[in-house]
Amino acid sequence: MVVTNTPWRTARKLSGALAAASAVGAFGIFYNSIWQMSADLPTVRLLAIGLLAISAMTGWLILSNGLWDGPIHGPTSGPTFIYNLSTVVTLFLCVLALYTVLVGMILLGSLVVITPRFMSAIIQEPADFSHYMSIAWLSAAMGVVAGGLGATFDSSTDLRQLTHGNRERTRERDDEGHAGDGPRPDDQDG
Numbered sequence: 001m002v003v004t005n006t007p008w009r010t011a012r013k014l015s016g017a018l019a020a021a022s023a024v025g026a027f028g029i030f031y032n033s034i035w036q037m038s039a040d041l042p043t044v045r046l047l048a049i050g051l052l053a054i055s056a057m058t059g060w061l062i063l064s065n066g067l068w069d070g071p072i073h074g075p076t077s078g079p080t081f082i083y084n085l086s087t088v089v090t091l092f093l094c095v096l097a098l099y100t101v102l103v104g105m106i107l108l109g110s111l112v113v114i115t116p117r118f119m120s121a122i123i124q125e126p127a128d129f130s131h132y133m134s135i136a137w138l139s140a141a142m143g144v145v146a147g148g149l150g151a152t153f154d155s156s157t158d159l160r161q162l163t164h165g166n167r168e169r170t171r172e173r174d175d176e177g178h179a180g181d182g183p184r185p186d187d188q189d190g
Helices: 007-012 015-025 032-040 043-064 077-113 116-123 129-150 156-176
Strands: none
Touching: 015 077, 015 129, 032 116, 032 129, 043 077, 043 129, 077 129, 116 129
């Protein structure tokens, strides 16, 4: 179902979130307190911060766009769980892709803007590539959380179609009494 949801198409719908996250994440390049903090954090903690940020944005997008199907008791409760799980996995992969792009952009920006000599003076240890990576990772986490809360998908209708696709059409058919009649003439996946 995740492949059917086409997460690569959904990721393009996050352009507004990427722009907001980039703006917030760019602060990490210019504010040396983030450099100091990222130099002091162990790798495991940085990874946990990134995972928490990705999870928070995924949850926010699901809740703010009304993508969670409520509990249904009876014969359709199993499919509801699978639909919800596929939505979570699809959006998690999309936000992970956003996070990866953001880390890359911030890393590139920090390599261009921050000289190793200046960074070494601020963090009080010799600067190497891992310091740049830590800055990018922490800044991306900050950007994803702040940017994700301030931005949603460009159109929740587009998102609903991408993550709910077939089940929305099935529900419409069920609501109109066309279940089992096969595709209706107006059901074309243009």
